[in-house]
Amino acid sequence: MSQSKSSGGNFLEDFSAGQILEHATPRTVTAGDVALYTALYGSRFALQSSEIFAQSCGLHQAPLDDWLVFHIVFGKTVPDISLNAVANLGYAEGRFGVPVYAGDTLRAVSEVIGIKENSNGKTGVVYVRTRGLNQNHQEVLSYVRWVMVRKRDEASVIEASPPPVLAGHVAHESILSRSVPDFSNFDCGLSGEPHRWDDYEVGEKIDHMDGMTIEEAEHQLATRLYQNTARVHFNQFAESEGRFGKRLIYGGHVISLARSLSFNGLANAVKVVALNGGRHVAPLFAGDTVFAWSAVQDKAEIAGRDDAGLLRLRMIATKDLPCATFPESDDGKGVILDLDMWVAVPR
């Protein structure tokens, strides 16, 4: 009898600095994925919702939502990187590349860029840089993330390899003009709000007001759509004996929910161009209601463009806590997500 063909995933011992992981399974994205994304989050950004609006912005068809692209690329990395992860610790240096359209086929490749063991001898942290590529080998996304991973054997000796120094945020000068659609003909009547780049001020806070309660079926459908196999999201039999006694919701589900809620006040922030950083502050469970608010942290022009500008947004999501008072991560219970990103807005 040969050794079992199935795999329990990689442990800390299985990673080495410089290692390249070509992730399975390539995935052709379709209008079906787009419809499900709308049904899961209720997203209403005009660029992604309407072929005609997208064409008025110089694209040949409506692009997929940036976070849908993120989730699909991320999902591919899970079987190799985070099946035995204890926690998804952070993101940095995220950039969205060429637009993704229905019909494109995506795959993902990661490089291990750092490993360190925790002092408890049971776990460690693995840093990877992941790239999402389309069928033409163009980069659709790249980002760094670091995860806490279990050791297979506590007695193992781990060769540490400190990660390269990561940028605190993506420099706005490095954001390519071509990653921002043409907003010269942007129709604020159709997009839903009149606010343009000049209307936003650094320091401004926006309560997105609405709340959305999550059901088990919803986050499971979403996470499977992304072909993300992390066990904690699906297996109540095992999780009933686990840390929380229940299934944990994929952190990316929270990002997309908050992003969709943020339409109310940021309807014209139709394009995410960079993920500066982010932290899943606390776990989310079915039955919780998600709220969100955003702060404008910075503004930047795009060289040579008078149709579009950049906003650096901090987007905070909470559970069972409305955001009229703009709760912070350190305020105590309630905050579940603290995300830092650059978005493009018409001028």
Add this chain to the structure above:
Amino acid sequence: MSQSKSSGGNFLEDFSAGQILEHATPRTVTAGDVALYTALYGSRFALQSSEIFAQSCGLHQAPLDDWLVFHIVFGKTVPDISLNAVANLGYAEGRFGVPVYAGDTLRAVSEVIGIKENSNGKTGVVYVRTRGLNQNHQEVLSYVRWVMVRKRDEASVIEASPPPVLAGHVAHESILSRSVPDFSNFDCGLSGEPHRWDDYEVGEKIDHMDGMTIEEAEHQLATRLYQNTARVHFNQFAESEGRFGKRLIYGGHVISLARSLSFNGLANAVKVVALNGGRHVAPLFAGDTVFAWSAVQDKAEIAGRDDAGLLRLRMIATKDLPCATFPESDDGKGVILDLDMWVAVPR
């Protein structure tokens, strides 16, 4: 700091007679929306289910379900019209126009056609005529609805504007022949039932027999698919303190469920051509089981057509109440929907 960018929706004071509301966000409908609609309701009408059947009826591809079109158009109006609605009171003068196909881009425009304040001084009723348009500016749907809306300030003086007199039902003579597909080659073997127009009698009642229990995840997925943002459907945190203590299901979800159940007995009523009127008699909640029955209220020929005729149907939906005894709205508890429409049936 500028004023908050997010919006809490319009109140009674924000409406004025003759006001035109161009609703955001345009939406390209796709095969993904169609598949979700099937998954949400289990609809089996042959015209919408099969490209080949649709082609045999003279259409170049399968049209979207009429109620899917209705929900998408309706959803666009919610942020402007009914975000602060207390109740959706009624519909009239609804007409389905040119067929909608996957790939079409829909938008919605409403005109305020009447306003009146309620005697309690806290709420009022707003009447709007909404039109759904495709990318070629063709009308896909128009209907009147009236909603009870809260005043922002009880002290406000509201300028009343009584609505135009609304037709009790759409006159069958006004239904355009071209809104009914060609049923000359209608295959009753494939469609599921042998009953043709001549087989239905005025006064006939049909128990649709089956029941369907609704889950929170299902109605939330549906309502988000329609980009309908009405808060009562999604926010358990807020609704737990609300009138019912739980999330209220979008009334349109009930229409589609009843319509799908009505396949059993009305399989050949493949095309809805007019919405004469309708009333959401009582609210529906997750966990309830929906049943339905229909009565043939009237029959009409279509001038110049011997392949198709019209049936005026009253469709009643109930919760936790099977319909073998044809329960009426006034019978006490149980009825949740009372809808009046014209449908086209092969002769």
Add this chain to the structure above:
Amino acid sequence: MSQSKSSGGNFLEDFSAGQILEHATPRTVTAGDVALYTALYGSRFALQSSEIFAQSCGLHQAPLDDWLVFHIVFGKTVPDISLNAVANLGYAEGRFGVPVYAGDTLRAVSEVIGIKENSNGKTGVVYVRTRGLNQNHQEVLSYVRWVMVRKRDEASVIEASPPPVLAGHVAHESILSRSVPDFSNFDCGLSGEPHRWDDYEVGEKIDHMDGMTIEEAEHQLATRLYQNTARVHFNQFAESEGRFGKRLIYGGHVISLARSLSFNGLANAVKVVALNGGRHVAPLFAGDTVFAWSAVQDKAEIAGRDDAGLLRLRMIATKDLPCATFPESDDGKGVILDLDMWVAVPR
């Protein structure tokens, strides 16, 4: 008043040997169905997931998952065959024919091949051979199933017609080479696992390790997507008084869940070619967690092909019972599905 137009389905008295049932409703399958299938099961087999991978296997686009085809064909037969079924007893002689692509239109035809009354005088068993056909009248699937059906009237006399002798399994020599894609360029890096046909041994057992907990909304969405109208899956109002007090999950949902879990260890078994037999050993309910394991029962070459070989797999699914110890159907509680099939694997 004419007789009611709606139908309660066929009873044992309504079947006769040799009877041909042309099932409604034809169904055009789309990328939307594929996306929902991914969301419902998290399937990751490369052949179905990627257009480009499929093209590298000689297909012009990614085919639909074999079990999605099965469920859609099966669903069409329910209103005619199993609406009054007490139990779905077994399958035999199942063959998957030409690949099904998004855009194809499927229909189903069944022939009654055997009837026998049970000794209790209340029920009987009906055997049917069902064929699924595409728009070009090509067979996409055929299989025999037998179901226990209620009699309308216990006093009825049933004319028995014993079924033809059914093959214990599909002979591998009869599996057509053209039903297996070209695996000459099969990329095991992209597909997710290195194991090829030669690596599997007869008698080998594979624990698929992961578990998935099922929600009511999920199985209802799935079963409606397949336009399967069997009442026991949807109507809690009726089922609360029924045999189990709750909704019963469509057995095909279990097949697809187990198949998706089986990716872990059988990632390269991308094509199901035959269903030798199968039994739903016990019912599944919402809240249960499904696990699965497989055994390699036999191996066979395909005449004239050195790129692909066949594995005969027994796939067992359990509920609330991890499969590290490979539980058998006779071991007592836990096993819910015992399926026997041929799959094609690259050499």
